[in-house]
Amino acid sequence: MTGSAIAMMVFAIVVLWGGAAYCINIAMKSRG
Amino acid sequence: MQPREQWNTRTGFILAAVGSAIGLGNIWRFPYMAAENGGGAFFIPYLFALLTAGIPIMILEFGIGQKFRGSAPLTFARINPKWEWLGWWQIGVCFFIAVYYVVIVAWAISYVGFSVTQAWSDGAGDFFYGPFLGLTGSPFELGGLQTGIILPLLAAWIITFLVLYGGVKSGIERASKILMPLLLIMTILIAIRGITLPGAAQGLNYLFQPDFSKILDYKVWTAAYGQIFFTLSIAFAIMIAYSSYLPKKSDIVNNAFITSFINCGFSVLAGFAVFGIIGHMALNQGAAVAEVAGSGGIGLAFITFPTAISTLGSLAPLFGILFFLSLTFAGLTSLISINEAAISAFMDKFSMPRKKVVIIYTVVAAACSLIFATGAGLYILDIVDHFINNFGIVFGGLIEVILIGWLFNLKSVQKHVNAISEFAAGTWWLFTIKIITPLVLGYMAVMNLIGDLRAPYGNGDYSSTALFWLGWFLIILVVAGGFIFASLKWKDEQYLLKEVE
Numbered sequence: 001m002t003g004s005a006i007a008m009m010v011f012a013i014v015v016l017w018g019g020a021a022y023c024i025n026i027a028m029k030s031r032g
Numbered sequence: 033m034q035p036r037e038q039w040n041t042r043t044g045f046i047l048a049a050v051g052s053a054i055g056l057g058n059i060w061r062f063p064y065m066a067a068e069n070g071g072g073a074f075f076i077p078y079l080f081a082l083l084t085a086g087i088p089i090m091i092l093e094f095g096i097g098q099k100f101r102g103s104a105p106l107t108f109a110r111i112n113p114k115w116e117w118l119g120w121w122q123i124g125v126c127f128f129i130a131v132y133y134v135v136i137v138a139w140a141i142s143y144v145g146f147s148v149t150q151a152w153s154d155g156a157g158d159f160f161y162g163p164f165l166g167l168t169g170s171p172f173e174l175g176g177l178q179t180g181i182i183l184p185l186l187a188a189w190i191i192t193f194l195v196l197y198g199g200v201k202s203g204i205e206r207a208s209k210i211l212m213p214l215l216l217i218m219t220i221l222i223a224i225r226g227i228t229l230p231g232a233a234q235g236l237n238y239l240f241q242p243d244f245s246k247i248l249d250y251k252v253w254t255a256a257y258g259q260i261f262f263t264l265s266i267a268f269a270i271m272i273a274y275s276s277y278l279p280k281k282s283d284i285v286n287n288a289f290i291t292s293f294i295n296c297g298f299s300v301l302a303g304f305a306v307f308g309i310i311g312h313m314a315l316n317q318g319a320a321v322a323e324v325a326g327s328g329g330i331g332l333a334f335i336t337f338p339t340a341i342s343t344l345g346s347l348a349p350l351f352g353i354l355f356f357l358s359l360t361f362a363g364l365t366s367l368i369s370i371n372e373a374a375i376s377a378f379m380d381k382f383s384m385p386r387k388k389v390v391i392i393y394t395v396v397a398a399a400c401s402l403i404f405a406t407g408a409g410l411y412i413l414d415i416v417d418h419f420i421n422n423f424g425i426v427f428g429g430l431i432e433v434i435l436i437g438w439l440f441n442l443k444s445v446q447k448h449v450n451a452i453s454e455f456a457a458g459t460w461w462l463f464t465i466k467i468i469t470p471l472v473l474g475y476m477a478v479m480n481l482i483g484d485l486r487a488p489y490g491n492g493d494y495s496s497t498a499l500f501w502l503g504w505f506l507i508i509l510v511v512a513g514g515f516i517f518a519s520l521k522w523k524d525e526q527y528l529l530k531e532v533e
Contacts, residue, residue, distance in 0.1 A: 001233045005240040008072020011461070012240075012300050015079060021295035023286050027042070030454045 034385070036101055037200040039277050044205035046290055047212045049274055050363030052265045054215070056136060057521060059362060061333045062259060063303035064328030065298055067239050070246030070431040075258035077247065082296060084507070085472055086260040088464040089429070090288040091457050092436065093266060095449040097275030098284060101526070103376035104269035105517070109528055111440055114370030119430055121514035122269035123377045128506060129268070132399055132413045135404040137363035139164075139334060140356050141184035147352025149324065156338040171415065171498040175286040175407025181408050186406055189398045195243040195368050195377060196390045211474075215361040217355045220300050225351060229344075235311020238321040254479070256412050257472045258356040262421065263299065264292060265366070268286025276376070281311045282530070285453035305355075306332070313340035330410075333359060335483045347410050371397065383523035399453040411494065418489050419503035430473040437466040451518070 001009075039045040046107045067073040100110040105119030142164070146152060152159040163165045168175040195203040226232055246252045265271060266448075307321070314321045326336040371393070378389045404413050436442060442462060450456040488499055522528060 001238045001243055004242050005237045007074055008075060008238040008242045009236065010074070012075045013297070015075075016293055016297035016300055020297055023293060024290045024453050027283065027286055027290065030286075031329060 034379075034383070036388075037277055038279055040201045040205055041069040042282065042287070044201075044209060045278060045282070046287060047208040048204050048365075048369065049265075049271065049287070049291045050206045050294050050298075051212050052270050053263060053366075054212075054272065054298050054362050055131075055263075055265075055366035056293065056359060056363050057263055057505065058299045058333045059302045059331070059359060060297035060328050061433070062263065063306045064325070064332070065255055065259050065305065067307070067325070069252045070243045070249075072240040072242035073237070073244045073246055074252065074256065076298075077253045080262040081253075081257040081472075082292060083466050084468045085257055086264050087292045088461050089261075089266045089268065089290055089433065089469060090264055090271060090287055090292055091449060091461060092433075092445065092465055093271040094275040094288050095438065095445045095457075096271060096286045097272035098278045098280075098282060098378055098446065099448045101276050102272075102378045105377045105378040105392075106527060107272050109518075109522075111436070113528065115435055117518035118435065119269065119377065119512040119514075120429050120517040121405035121424075121431075121510055123374050123517075124510035124513045125268045125420055125428060126270070126370045126373045128420050128424070128510065130176060130367060131365065131401040132404050132416055133367050133370065133411060134401050135181065136330070136399075136406070136414065137186060137188045137360060137367055138185035138365060140180055141187055142180060143334065143338070143356040144353055144360065146338075147356055149351050150342055150348060151237065151354070152338045154376075156335045156342075160334045161340075165410055166407040167410055171408050171411040171494060171502060172480075173408055174403075177402065177405050177411070178407065181393070181405040181409075182402075184397075185401065189394060189401070191364060191524065192368055192371060193390065193394045195378045196394070197387060197388055204372060206364060207368065209359045211365050211389060215358055215365075216298070218361070219305055219360045221299070222351060222354050222358065223301055223304040223308065225344075225347070226305045226312075229308060231312040231315025232308040233311065234314060234321050234329070235307035235309070236304065238311070238325065239307040254474060254476065260296075261429065261473070261476075262425070263295060264515045265369065267432055268370075269377070269424050270369045272522030273373040273376040274369065280504065281452050283453045284449045285455055285457050306337070307342070309340045309351075310336065310460070311530040313343050313505075330517075336375060350419070353454065380527055381517070381520070381522060383527070395441055411498070414491065415494060415499060416506060419507055420485070420510075423477075425508045426477045426480060428474060430470065430477050433465055433469045435468060435474060444467065 045097065047347050078203055096107050096111065099313060100107040102110060102118065104122045108119040119264065164180060166175055166178050178351050195207045227236065248320060312325045317324060326332055337355060341348050344351055375389050375393055378384065378393065379386055382531035445464060446457055488496065489503065
């Protein structure tokens with residue numbers, strides 16, 4: 001794989017799954 | 033008036049909403065959409081579309097469903113009695129999608145069995161169109177029911193029936209809690225196998241290699257907005273119905289973010305699974321990935337992927353079963369939600385108990401779905417799918433955002449949502465609903481209309497008679513049905529009271 005393809009792959013995973021994890025974390029904190 | 037059912041847990045609601053959003057398109061549409069529209073660069077317009085249209089509309093639908101506590105027709109009727117027809121329009125869309133979507137789920141169920149023996153080994157395309165579908169020459173040449181499809185079709189309807197008959201907590205929530213984790217685990221397993229195969233790097237390169245020049249192409253942006261719009265189950269009654277079962281103090285904004293991020297994250301995961309294995313197939317055949325990848329859709333699932341699976345040697349049956357079970361589960365959870373949107377509407381309008389509505393609705397819908405199990409089923413499905421998506425959903429969504437964004441006090445929804453959510457929908461949300469989503473949907477609607485008027489769908493494969501009766505007439509039926517159902521009296525007028533405690 002080229003470096004730019006790897007970079008975009010990581011970008012997509014981090015933003016989407018990272019975004020989901022961040023929001024779930026907020027939900028869990030709010031539940032206390 | 034019957035008390036409204038409720039989700040048992042927040043996790044149950046999110047899994048059901050994610051289950052609705054994650055469907056066949058996540059597996060067979062997204063990876064191709066990305067690969068054909070700039071590869072890795074596609075993620076920039078895709079994320080932009082997610083944040084400026086997908087999530088805002090989902091917040092809107094979660095918000096109005098929870099605030100007005102009704103199915104789409106009831107919610108719109110409570111917002112303004114003159115808008116009930118839009119809810120029924122969306123229910124019409126749900127019904128027509130349900131009756132063909134269930135047949136694709138039935139095909140997937142059949143292919144779980146075929147995976148064991150690799151029944152397609154003499155040629156996946158020939159097998160699919162020939163012995164399996166018994167494809168005829170045209171949409172009006174039915175060719176009789178395909179016996180191999182009837183049994184899995186019956187199975188798909190029985191599962192859907194049992195889940196819906198069980199109700200929100202014991203049926204939909206329980207099924208989502210079982211099916212969604214299983215779907216995720218199976219997709220991760222296929223993705224891991226996919227990316228560890230020889231040749232996988234070429235497949236993933238095809239998917240992720242960015243072509244940043246494409247970002248300047250407006251067609252790529254239209255494709256990104258279209259993909260986001262269709263992937264999230266928004267604008268056709270489902271999310272309104274699901275959120276109407278939320279307890280009063282439930283979060284809205286964060287739930288919309290979680291649902292959307294998981295849905296889109298799953299699409300990327302599916303991309304790994306699909307293009308990892310297709311890259312391996314390309315290596316085996318000594319061809320470029322682009323040459324063997326096909327163009328996605330039904331062809332990917334039932335022709336390209338079976339061919340690719342056959343290159344996995346002794347593990348072929350196992351990964352065939354996993355792939356088609358994933359398709360089945362993704363399809364079933366979406367199918368359940370599409371039918372639930374309609375069932376909740378009939379329960380509200382006619383004040384009928386769930387069990388009675390589920391029995392009547394399922395029998396009628398199952399009977400209608402038989403047309404797609406004939407030798408002409410694939411043609412009819414293709415035409416109905418094109419018109420329902422491009423006109424039924426897009427125009428319905430456009431009218432929804434215009435009515436609620438401009439002719440209703442949108443700030444009252446914002447105030448309601450922010451009072452119960454973990455973080456606020458700020459001015460950005462008002463801007464996206466009032467300006468961005470109507471512009472984007474308006475553009476899509478006009479372009480779809482011009483496109484079909486200039487060049488009839490199917491590149492000459494379908495007659496104008498077929499396109500009229502299975503396409504345009506169906507849209508007329510959906511719109512007219514909306515007004516007819518809205519003109520019927522509510523069995524219990526109490527339902528129309530705005531503040532239902």
